[in-house]
Amino acid sequence: MAEKVAKSFVQPTPSGKEELGKIEVAPEVIEVIAGIATTEIEGVAATRGNFASGVAEKFGKKVHSKGVKATITEDGIIIEVYCSVKYGYSIPKVAKEIQTVIRQAIYNMTSIDTSEVNVHITAIQFEMTNED
Numbered sequence: 001m002a003e004k005v006a007k008s009f010v011q012p013t014p015s016g017k018e019e020l021g022k023i024e025v026a027p028e029v030i031e032v033i034a035g036i037a038t039t040e041i042e043g044v045a046a047t048r049g050n051f052a053s054g055v056a057e058k059f060g061k062k063v064h065s066k067g068v069k070a071t072i073t074e075d076g077i078i079i080e081v082y083c084s085v086k087y088g089y090s091i092p093k094v095a096k097e098i099q100t101v102i103r104q105a106i107y108n109m110t111s112i113d114t115s116e117v118n119v120h121i122t123a124i125q126f127e128m129t130n131e132d
Helices: 027-039 051-058 091-110
Strands: 009-011 023-025 044-047 068-073 076-086 114-125
Touching: 027 044, 027 068, 027 076, 027 091, 044 114, 076 091, 091 114
Parallel strands: 076 114
Antiparallel strands: 009 023, 044 076, 068 076
16 A cells, blocks of 8 residues: 655745744645635535545534645645535636635735645535425
8 A cells, every 4th residue: 555645835934034943734734724715705505525524524523624635746736626606606706716715815824825726616506495
């Protein structure tokens, strides 16, 4: 079985500040920040998870990084977001807001710039009505 190598993002020292050491931010932290930022946007119905996150939520655990993947490349951090949009909202506007909010949230919390924020709309969620 292949061994999973833990990768982390090295946070830059703010300008004018003394460097006291190295700060490493795990990709999972970036994913949680992006996941929370995504769910706060009006028009986003849900983020798409996998089987494991679905099982975890059935047992009451909140999975904030569901539907988000952070990848380290030589060019920087690439964020992939998979979500569904509520019916009636403009998909391009919601997707652009997701990109803006994620980029800003990650920068505000970690001082790390993202090179790409790719949004994948996987579904349209229609409003459920009870007309019995």
